[in-house]
Structure formats: structure tokens, C-alpha cells
Amino acid sequence: MVTVIKIGGSLAEERKSLVHLCKELIIFSKNYEIIIVPGGGKFADTVRYLYDKFKLSDEIAHRMAILAMDQYGLLLKDIMKEAILTYSLKDALKASKRRILSIILPSKIMFSLDPLEHSWRVTSDSISAFIASSLKAENLILAKDVDGIFTADPKRNDAKMFKRISASKLLKERFGCIDEFLPRILIEKQLVCYVVNGKHPNRLKSILEDKRDIYTKINPY
Amino acid sequence: MVTVIKIGGSLAEERKSLVHLCKELIIFSKNYEIIIVPGGGKFADTVRYLYDKFKLSDEIAHRMAILAMDQYGLLLKDIMKEAILTYSLKDALKASKRRILSIILPSKIMFSLDPLEHSWRVTSDSISAFIASSLKAENLILAKDVDGIFTADPKRNDAKMFKRISASKLLKERFGCIDEFLPRILIEKQLVCYVVNGKHPNRLKSILEDKRDIYTKINPY
Numbered sequence: 001m002v003t004v005i006k007i008g009g010s011l012a013e014e015r016k017s018l019v020h021l022c023k024e025l026i027i028f029s030k031n032y033e034i035i036i037v038p039g040g041g042k043f044a045d046t047v048r049y050l051y052d053k054f055k056l057s058d059e060i061a062h063r064m065a066i067l068a069m070d071q072y073g074l075l076l077k078d079i080m081k082e083a084i085l086t087y088s089l090k091d092a093l094k095a096s097k098r099r100i101l102s103i104i105l106p107s108k109i110m111f112s113l114d115p116l117e118h119s120w121r122v123t124s125d126s127i128s129a130f131i132a133s134s135l136k137a138e139n140l141i142l143a144k145d146v147d148g149i150f151t152a153d154p155k156r157n158d159a160k161m162f163k164r165i166s167a168s169k170l171l172k173e174r175f176g177c178i179d180e181f182l183p184r185i186l187i188e189k190q191l192v193c194y195v196v197n198g199k200h201p202n203r204l205k206s207i208l209e210d211k212r213d214i215y216t217k218i219n220p221y
Numbered sequence: 222m223v224t225v226i227k228i229g230g231s232l233a234e235e236r237k238s239l240v241h242l243c244k245e246l247i248i249f250s251k252n253y254e255i256i257i258v259p260g261g262g263k264f265a266d267t268v269r270y271l272y273d274k275f276k277l278s279d280e281i282a283h284r285m286a287i288l289a290m291d292q293y294g295l296l297l298k299d300i301m302k303e304a305i306l307t308y309s310l311k312d313a314l315k316a317s318k319r320r321i322l323s324i325i326l327p328s329k330i331m332f333s334l335d336p337l338e339h340s341w342r343v344t345s346d347s348i349s350a351f352i353a354s355s356l357k358a359e360n361l362i363l364a365k366d367v368d369g370i371f372t373a374d375p376k377r378n379d380a381k382m383f384k385r386i387s388a389s390k391l392l393k394e395r396f397g398c399i400d401e402f403l404p405r406i407l408i409e410k411q412l413v414c415y416v417v418n419g420k421h422p423n424r425l426k427s428i429l430e431d432k433r434d435i436y437t438k439i440n441p442y
Contacts, residue, residue: 012271012274012275015274015275042267042270042271043264043267043268045267046263046264046266046267047264047292049263050233050263050296053233053236054233054236054296054299054300056296056299057299060295060296060298060299063295064292064295064296067288067291067292067295068292070288071268071285071288071289074281074284074285074288075271075275075277075281075285077281078275078277078278078281079275
């Protein structure tokens with residue numbers, strides 16, 4: 001029962017909380033089969049900036065953004081010295097069976113298979129879903145800097161967090177915080193997905209233990 | 222007679238001048254065997270920022286910075302549609318013989334051979350010198366956003382530009398604008414190198430034509 005955890009790039013905004021999350025993930029990986037997929041973060045922001053400035057093609061920006069995920073994966077490896085870094089799904093699965101955390105650098109997989117459309121509707125959310133499905137993972141956890149998916153901007157008083165939501169509802173209405181393409185891939189691959197705040201690693205643990213806590217579960221229908 | 226031209230990342234600061242340079246390079250490549258190596262630019266700045274913030278290891282930062290060169294290479298390809306993008310020295314040489322401009326993405330070469338030290342003393346200057354030497358190139362041209370190597374900050378009235386300078390002098394004294402490791406690799410590989418302002422493509426042409434103009438020539442002794 002493999003769980004893929006995508007560590008959102010926005011979590012690198014606060015050094016302390018990312019380092020804390022990484023330490024906890026190493027501990028969780030002793031008891032659960034966990035494979036990490038990196039987000040894009042500041043590296044992807046730079047791609048977006050130059051995409052706008054130079055009016056780059058979507059195809060080229062897509063490749064640049066995947067390299068941004070590799071870069072963030074390298075950063076995560078530097079924090080989690082015990083983890084292994086790999087381009088290979090097979091090696092990641094082998095490591096997870098031995099309860100060793102692995103970080104997948106997605107460039108080789110994505111450049112060779114090129115399974116997703118080239119646009120900003122596809123970000124590391126969809127890419128991690130594709131990788132999770134290729135790994136036949138049980139769950140995908142998107143660790144972000146928000147508590148879950150909300151009905152409106154979480155800063156608004158009347159915003160409510162979804163405990164559960166269906167991917168098809170997300171297809172119809174946009175609630176922010178996840179990329180536009182993700183619901184489609186969750187339905188197609190029949191993958192359960194959680195959106196959780198990575199600043200509270202105990203909430204990730206609750207998901208691994210199948211316990212209630214503060215997060216949004218996206219059901220693949 | 223292959224010439225390797227490194228397009229400095231700082232040239233992406235002004236969209237217009239980078240696009241102009243790229244157009245001229247396509248024209249030059251009809252008459253000269255030219256191979257492009259990308260700099261790092263804004264992508265490498267992001268690496269530096271996160272290197273400082275997370276106190277990353279030099280080894281990891283080196284790998285991240287090489288991926289930044291790949292990203293900038295992709296950007297250059299998007300501007301120069303006629304150019305080919307390659308990871309292979311052999312393919313780049315083949316293209317240059319047919320007077321087709323190629324852009325080398327250095328990641329595969331650098332990750333497999335790993336020939337240079339992992340520190341910020343090595344930047345895309347040294348990496349392009351290593352690649353130029355591997356290609357047995359005649360010359361290396363570093364296209365930057367400065368006219369050449371100066372005795373002091375070019376903004377100062379008393380700063381003078383070197384028309385020629387020896388790599389061994391650069392080893393003893395630092396004059397800025399090129400990385401610290403470059404002179405050593407120029408001597409070791411016996412490679413002639415030019416520093417020229419990429420905002421004036423005609424100056425690059427002068428180097429290709431072996432004519433005098435505004436640039437600094439670094440002799441490899």
C-alpha cells in the first residue's frame with residue numbers, strides 16, 4: 001500500500017516548517033510505504049515569470065517546469081539525507097518496500113512518456129497524480145500551505161472547508177488550490193487524493209492512519 | 222573550426238536585445254560552425270537564493286544550477302526555432318558541420334562526467350569552457366551584458382577595459398564578470414576565450430571574422 005506525497009513548493013517559503021515536515025516524513029516512512037514527488041515552488045515561479053516575459057510556448061514552459069520539480073526534489077534530498085533520489089518508479093517502489101523514503105525526480109519519466117497536456121492547467125498536482133497512478137499507489141496526498149479545499153478564499157469568514165468532495169464536483173466548479181487538470185486524472189485513474197496542510201505533519205499522519213483530522217478528501221467519482 | 226558561444230543569463234533581462242542576438246546568431250551560423258551553451262540567468266539566481274535560505278550543500282546546488290542551464294537552453298530554443306536542442310556533443314558537432322545552430326543542454330554530459338568541482342567558483346562560464354574543450358572548439362565566446370573585462374567596476378571613470386589579458390593574470394587577480402575557476406580551465410585546456418557584450422551582436426561577428434572590435438581576448442597562458 002504505497003502512498004505518494006507531493007510536497008508543495010509553497011512549503012519552502014518557511015524554512016523551519018519544511019525542515020520539520022521532512023523530519024517527520026522520514027519517521028513516517030519507517031512504518032508506511034511513502035514515495036515523495038516534489039512540487040515546483042520558486043523554481044516554477046521563475047519559469048512562469050519568463051514564460052510571460054518571453055511569451056514562450058506552452059510546450060517549452062512545460063519542460064522547464066518539470067525541471068523545476070527536479071530542482072525542488074534535489075532541495076528536498078538535501079534536507080532528507082536519509083532519503084534516496086531516483087528517476088525510476090521501480091527503484092522508488094523497491095525502496096518503499098524496505099521502508100526507505102524515496103524522492104522521485106520526474107523529468108526522465110515525463111520526458112519519455114509525455115502523457116499530459118502542455119499547459120499551466122497541468123502543474124505538479126497532476127504530474128504527481130500521474131506518477132501515483134503509475135506506481136499503483138493507494139493514495140495521493142498533496143501537502144500544501146492551506147488546510148484543504150475551501151468554498152471560497154480561506155481568509156473570508158464565510159469560507160467553509162470541504163471534508164470530502166468528489167472530483168466531478170471539482171471538474172464543474174473551480175475552488176482554487178489544486179490545478180485544473182487534477183480532477184480529470186483522479187477520475188480516469190480512480191485515485192483517492194487528499195489535500196492537507198504540510199505545516200502540520202500530524203495531519204498527514206492521520207491520513208496515513210485513516211483517522212479524521214483537518215484535510216479534504218477528494219473521491220475519484 | 223567550431224566556436225562555442227555561451228549566452229549569458231543576464232542577457233535575458235532585456236527581452237528585445239536577447240531576441241535580436243538570437244536572430245543574428247541564426248544568421249552567423251550559416252557561415253560559421255557555432256554551438257550554443259546556455260548560461261543560468263534568473264533560473265540560477267533562484268538556485269542561489271534557496272542555497273542561501275536552506276544552507277544547501279554545494280553538491281546539490283551544483284546539480285540544481287546545471288538544470289538551470291537546461292532551462293535557459295529551452296528558453297533560447299523557443300526564441301531560435303531554427304536551432305536544434307541536444308544533450309549530445311556528437312549531434313551538436315554534426316549539426317555545426319551542416320551549418321545548423323545547436324543548443325547544448327549540459328545536464329546529461331555534466332551529470333555523467335562530473336568533471337568540475339562543486340562550488341559557486343564554477344558557473345556556466347567554466348562549464349561552457351569544459352564543453353568547448355570537449356568539442357575541440359577553436360574558441361569560446363562568453364556573451365555577457367558587459368563590454369569585456371575591466372580593471373575596475375566599468376561604471377568608474379578610471380576603469381579601463383583589457384583588449385587582451387592572460388589567463389594566468391586572471392588567476393592571480395580577480396577582475397569580476399567571469400567565474401573564478403575559468404582561467405584555470407582555459408590554461409589546462411589551452412582554450413582561447415573572448416568576453417563580449419551580447420547586446421552588440423556585430424562585436425561577436427568581429428570575433429568570428431578575427432577583426433578588432435570592443436571585447437576582451439583571454440589568452441590561455
